[in-house]
Amino acid sequence: MNGPLLKVENLTKHYPLGSGIFKKSIPVIRAVEDVSFSVEAGETLCIVGESGCGKSTVARLLMRLVQPTSGRVMIDGTDIAGLKKDALHAWRRRMQMVFQDPYSSLNPRLTAGQIIAEPVENFERLSRKQRQALAADLLRKVGMSPEMMHRLPSELSGGQRQRLGIARALSLNPSLIIADEAVSALDVSVQAQILNLLLDLQLQMGIAFVFISHDLGVVEHIAHRVAVMYLGRIVELAPSEALFAKPVHPYTEALIAAAPVPDPTRIRLEAPVEGEVPSPINPPSGCAFHPRCPLAVERCRIDVPPLVPMPDGRVVACHVRAPATDIPGRLAEAGDCPLYPVAMSETLSARASRVHR
Amino acid sequence: MQLHQIAGNDLLLDVRNLETHFYGEDSVTRALGGISFQVKKGETLGVVGESGCGKSVTALSILRLLPKLTARTVGGQVRFHGRDLLELSDREMRKIRGDQIAMIFQEPMTSLNPVYTVGHQIAEAVQIHAKASRSVAMEKAEEMLRLVRIADPERRVNNYPHEMSGGMRQRAMIAMALACSPELLIADEPTTALDVTIQAQILRLIVDLKERTGTAVMFITHDLGVVAETCQRVIVMYAGQIVEQANVIDLFARPAHPYTQGLMRSVPDRRRGRQPRLPEIPGIVPSLREPIFGCSFAPRCPFVIDICREKTPVLRDVGSSHAAACWRAEEVMGA
Amino acid sequence: MTLLSAPVEYVPTGRLRISDVPRLTRRHPLVSAGSGLLALLIILALAAPLCAGDPVNMDPFKRLQPPSAEMWFGSDNLGRDVFARTIFGARISLMVGLLSAASAAFAGLLIGVIAGYSRSFDNVVMRVMDGLMSIPTILLAIALISLTGPGIGILIVAIAIPETPAVARLVRSVVLGVRERPYVEAALCGGARLPKVLWRHILPSTIPPLMVQGATVCANAIMTEAGLSFLGVGVPPEIPSWGNMIASSRLYLAMAPLTIFAPGICLAVTVLAVNLLGDGLRDLFDPRAKRRR
Known part of the structure; x- marks a missing residue:
C-alpha cells in the first residue's frame, strides 16, 4: 500500500x-x-x-x-x-x-x-x-x-x-x-x-x-x-534537525530555550517566557500563544494563524514569522534573530567566580 | 573525615555520618548509610x-520529618549553628523548622492547607515568626507574593490553593518558606511536577531570591540540567551513599565517579551530536535491604576491578574541591 | 521519591504458599482468630447430628432440668435438649448469615458492576438503591413474611434486600475507580472486549472490599435473624434457632438460665468471629487502615 x-x-x-x-x-x-x-x-x-x-x-x-x-x-x-x-x-x-x-x-x-x-x-x-x-x-x-x-x-x-x-x-x-x-x-x-x-x-x-x-x-x-x-493545536511541525537547529514558532523557540541544559558554563539571563498556559476552556482569541508572545502584533489577537508550509518542509502557524503570504525568504529572516539569547563562553569566568565566592 | 573542612564562620549545616533506616514488616532498609557533608552560608548545594x-531521606532526616512508625535516624549528627538537631526536643525542632530552616516540596498541594487562603497561610507563618499583628502580617504576605512575582498579589492573597495553577502554587510555597527569612531552604524536587517553561521561571526565581536574601539552598533533584543551572556545589548520591562531591564546574567537566559519568552520558545531549545509541548504565540499583560488600556501584561499573568488590571506597580528595568515593577516580577523570 | 502513596488498592506481592501460613497467622492475628473460630462453628454445625442428640424430641417429664451427663446444658420448658438445640441452632444462624451475605454480595456485585459501566442504568438503579436503603430491615421482613408465611428462604431474601444497596454502592465506586486505570485502558488497546475486561481486570479488584463488606452483612444478618425469630416472625418455631430458643425461654430465665445463656453466648461468639474476620480482612487489604490506629 x-x-x-x-x-x-x-x-x-x-x-x-x-x-x-x-x-x-x-x-x-x-x-x-x-x-x-x-x-x-x-x-x-x-x-x-x-x-x-x-x-x-x-x-x-x-x-x-x-x-x-x-x-x-x-x-x-x-x-x-x-x-x-x-x-x-x-x-x-x-x-x-x-x-x-x-x-x-x-x-x-x-x-x-x-x-x-x-x-x-x-x-x-x-x-x-x-x-x-x-x-x-x-x-x-x-x-x-x-x-x-x-x-x-x-x-x-x-x-x-x-x-x-x-x-x-x-x-x-x-x-x-x-x-x-x-x-x-x-x-x-x-x-x-x-x-x-x-x-x-x-x-x-x-x-x-x-x-x-x-x-x-x-x-x-x-x-x-x-x-x-x-493549547490543543499544532503550532509547528518540522523535521527534527531543522526544528532544533532553527525553531520558527516563538513558542517552539521558548520551549527549546527553557529546557535545562547540563552545562554549568551556560548562563541563562532570563526565563525564556513569562506567564502560564491559559485554560483550554476559555482559550485566548486568535493565536493562543499571543498573551505570552514577545512578537505578538494586533493581528495575532484576532485571527487564528493557519499552518503555513515553509521552504524547508516544515509547517508553522505564526502570523509574524510565517505569514500566509510572502513565504519565500521569511525563514532565513526568522532564523537570524533568536528571541531568547543564551549567553555563552565569555560568561564562563563570571560564573566560575560566582561559584567560588 | 577531613574533606574540605569549611572554616567555622562560614559553616551553616554540618552533617556527620547520618544514618537512617526504614523498617518494613520483616526487613530493614538502610536508606542512608552514614553520609557526611556541609552547607556553607549563602551557597546553593545540589543533591x-x-x-x-x-x-x-537526607532532607527529611535533617528536618526530622521522617514517618515516625517506619523510619528512624539511627546515627550521626546534624549540626546547625553548632547545635545537633537530632538532640533537640520536638518543640525546639519545630521552632528551627519554622524559623531557620524552611522546606519546599515537589507537590505544593501537599503542604498548602486547602481550607485556608494562601495569604492567610503566609501571614500565619509571619505571625509566628515575627510576633506581628494580623494586619501587618497580611501586608507582609502580599509583599511576599509580589516578591515571588505572582501577578496581581492584592487579589491573589485571597485565593485558595486550588484556585491557583501548579506554577503559582509553587511560587506561593516559596513565598511561605521565605516569609520567615530562613538561613537554609531545602527544596526537594521543587520543579519536577512543572512544565519546562514554568520550571525555567521558578528556577530563575529561586536563584534571584537566593542572591537577594543570602539564604543557603539545598537543592534536591534528579535532573542534571537543573543542577547545572542553579547550584554551586553538588553532591551525587547512589544507594544511600555520597559517591562524589565537587563544585559544579569541576563536576560537569571531569566527573570522577563512574556513576556520575554514566549518569551524565545517559542524558541525551545535543552538544554531543546525534548518537545512534545512548550510553546506558546496565543493570539496576541494588536493594538496600541486603548488606552490600565493597562498592555498591561495582556490579554496574565499567571500571570495576577486584578491590571494588571487596573494600568499600570512602570519599577522598581528587582535586582542590573535588572528592569521589572510587578506587579508580583518577582514571575515571581521565576517561 | 515521594513518601505519599496513591489511593490504596490491594496489591498482591507474591503468590501464597503453604509455607507462608504460619508467618501470615502471626502477622494477621485477627484474621486467624476470626476464621479459626468461624471454622470451628461451621464444623460443629455440620457435624451436629453426630455430636448432639435430638433437638426436637420433647419429654414432658424432664422439663427445665439442670445440666447433666445426658443433657449437657439441661433441658428447656418442653423438655428438649438445650445442648442439641444450640448446636442445631448454629446451622440456622450460619446458613442465614452466609446465604444472606452471599445473595447480597452477588446482587450488589451485579448491580454495582453494571452501574459502574452504564451511565443510564446507574442513574435509574442507584436511585432505586437509595430508596431500598431507607426501608428498615425488620419492617420489610415482617411485611414479606406476612405475605408468604414464615420460612428460611423468605427470611434470607428479606435480610439480603436492604443490605444490597450498600454492597452495590461499594462495588460501583471500586469499578469507577478501576475502569480509569491505565491497565484497563491497556487491555482495551490490546483488543480485549468488554466482558473480558470486566472479568479479568475489574472484577478481581472488587473482591477484597466485597469480602470485608460481606463479613459485615453476615454479622448483621445473623443478628437480624435472631431478632426476627425472637419476635416470632423469623424462622418457624418448630425449627431450633437461637432467636426462637431465647424467645421461648425468656420466662424461665431464673429457673434455667442456661436455656437463654447457651444460645445467647453462641450468638455473641458467632457475631464476634465474623466481625473479627471482617476487621482482619480490612487490615489485610488496606494496610493504611491498620497503621492509622
Whole structure:
C-alpha cells in the first residue's frame, strides 16, 4: 500500500463540562483542535508540548480510547475514527500503545507472562505451551530473561515493568506504536536503556512510533519529525534537525530555550517566557500563544494563524514569522534573530567566580 | 573525615555520618548509610541522584520529618549553628523548622492547607515568626507574593490553593518558606511536577531570591540540567551513599565517579551530536535491604576491578574541591 | 521519591504458599482468630447430628432440668435438649448469615458492576438503591413474611434486600475507580472486549472490599435473624434457632438460665468471629487502615 501508514485529518476533541439539561450552552474544554499530521512506516513522529496542550488526548484519540468530536484517523487509508466496535477490533492489531506509568499500566494481579500474552489471546486461542513460548519470545525481544514470566509486576523494577509494557505492545506485531510519555517516569539511567530498546526495535522490525513527550532532550534524540502543540493545536511541525537547529514558532523557540541544559558554563539571563498556559476552556482569541508572545502584533489577537508550509518542509502557524503570504525568504529572516539569547563562553569566568565566592 | 573542612564562620549545616533506616514488616532498609557533608552560608548545594538513592531521606532526616512508625535516624549528627538537631526536643525542632530552616516540596498541594487562603497561610507563618499583628502580617504576605512575582498579589492573597495553577502554587510555597527569612531552604524536587517553561521561571526565581536574601539552598533533584543551572556545589548520591562531591564546574567537566559519568552520558545531549545509541548504565540499583560488600556501584561499573568488590571506597580528595568515593577516580577523570 | 502513596488498592506481592501460613497467622492475628473460630462453628454445625442428640424430641417429664451427663446444658420448658438445640441452632444462624451475605454480595456485585459501566442504568438503579436503603430491615421482613408465611428462604431474601444497596454502592465506586486505570485502558488497546475486561481486570479488584463488606452483612444478618425469630416472625418455631430458643425461654430465665445463656453466648461468639474476620480482612487489604490506629 502506498501513502502514509497513519494519516490524521482535522482531529478535534471537545469535552463538555457537565451535562446541559438546564443550561443552554455548555462550556467545553477544547482539548484537541483541528490537528492533522501523518506518519510514514518506520518513522518516529514526536509530539511535544506542556501539560494541557492536548498531546495525551491525541494519543487516546488515535487508540480510540476516546471518541473524536470530529476528524479522521486513517490507517492505510481506512478511517478508523468512525468504525463500530467490531470493525475496530481488527484494526487494534495494527496500532498499540505504551503507557507512561510502568506501575499502574500493568494489572498487579497477573503475571508477566499473562500480561504480555493477553493481546494475542484476544484474537486467537493459545494453548498453555503456545502462550509460554510466546511470552518467552517477547521477553527476550525486550531484553528480559524468560524466567521472568512467572513474576508479578510488584516483583519487578520500574525499568523491567516498562519493558513488559513494551513487550505487551509488541505482542500483536503492530506497524505503529504510540508511546505516551513512555520514559518520563523512569530514572535517567533506565530511560537510556528503554530509549535504546525502542530504537533497536524500530530498526529490527520497522515499527513506526508516535512518541509523546515533554522532554526535548529525549525528543531530539529519537525523533525524525516533531510536532509542537500548544493549547490543543499544532503550532509547528518540522523535521527534527531543522526544528532544533532553527525553531520558527516563538513558542517552539521558548520551549527549546527553557529546557535545562547540563552545562554549568551556560548562563541563562532570563526565563525564556513569562506567564502560564491559559485554560483550554476559555482559550485566548486568535493565536493562543499571543498573551505570552514577545512578537505578538494586533493581528495575532484576532485571527487564528493557519499552518503555513515553509521552504524547508516544515509547517508553522505564526502570523509574524510565517505569514500566509510572502513565504519565500521569511525563514532565513526568522532564523537570524533568536528571541531568547543564551549567553555563552565569555560568561564562563563570571560564573566560575560566582561559584567560588 | 577531613574533606574540605569549611572554616567555622562560614559553616551553616554540618552533617556527620547520618544514618537512617526504614523498617518494613520483616526487613530493614538502610536508606542512608552514614553520609557526611556541609552547607556553607549563602551557597546553593545540589543533591542529585536517582529515585531511592536517599536524597529525599537526607532532607527529611535533617528536618526530622521522617514517618515516625517506619523510619528512624539511627546515627550521626546534624549540626546547625553548632547545635545537633537530632538532640533537640520536638518543640525546639519545630521552632528551627519554622524559623531557620524552611522546606519546599515537589507537590505544593501537599503542604498548602486547602481550607485556608494562601495569604492567610503566609501571614500565619509571619505571625509566628515575627510576633506581628494580623494586619501587618497580611501586608507582609502580599509583599511576599509580589516578591515571588505572582501577578496581581492584592487579589491573589485571597485565593485558595486550588484556585491557583501548579506554577503559582509553587511560587506561593516559596513565598511561605521565605516569609520567615530562613538561613537554609531545602527544596526537594521543587520543579519536577512543572512544565519546562514554568520550571525555567521558578528556577530563575529561586536563584534571584537566593542572591537577594543570602539564604543557603539545598537543592534536591534528579535532573542534571537543573543542577547545572542553579547550584554551586553538588553532591551525587547512589544507594544511600555520597559517591562524589565537587563544585559544579569541576563536576560537569571531569566527573570522577563512574556513576556520575554514566549518569551524565545517559542524558541525551545535543552538544554531543546525534548518537545512534545512548550510553546506558546496565543493570539496576541494588536493594538496600541486603548488606552490600565493597562498592555498591561495582556490579554496574565499567571500571570495576577486584578491590571494588571487596573494600568499600570512602570519599577522598581528587582535586582542590573535588572528592569521589572510587578506587579508580583518577582514571575515571581521565576517561 | 515521594513518601505519599496513591489511593490504596490491594496489591498482591507474591503468590501464597503453604509455607507462608504460619508467618501470615502471626502477622494477621485477627484474621486467624476470626476464621479459626468461624471454622470451628461451621464444623460443629455440620457435624451436629453426630455430636448432639435430638433437638426436637420433647419429654414432658424432664422439663427445665439442670445440666447433666445426658443433657449437657439441661433441658428447656418442653423438655428438649438445650445442648442439641444450640448446636442445631448454629446451622440456622450460619446458613442465614452466609446465604444472606452471599445473595447480597452477588446482587450488589451485579448491580454495582453494571452501574459502574452504564451511565443510564446507574442513574435509574442507584436511585432505586437509595430508596431500598431507607426501608428498615425488620419492617420489610415482617411485611414479606406476612405475605408468604414464615420460612428460611423468605427470611434470607428479606435480610439480603436492604443490605444490597450498600454492597452495590461499594462495588460501583471500586469499578469507577478501576475502569480509569491505565491497565484497563491497556487491555482495551490490546483488543480485549468488554466482558473480558470486566472479568479479568475489574472484577478481581472488587473482591477484597466485597469480602470485608460481606463479613459485615453476615454479622448483621445473623443478628437480624435472631431478632426476627425472637419476635416470632423469623424462622418457624418448630425449627431450633437461637432467636426462637431465647424467645421461648425468656420466662424461665431464673429457673434455667442456661436455656437463654447457651444460645445467647453462641450468638455473641458467632457475631464476634465474623466481625473479627471482617476487621482482619480490612487490615489485610488496606494496610493504611491498620497503621492509622
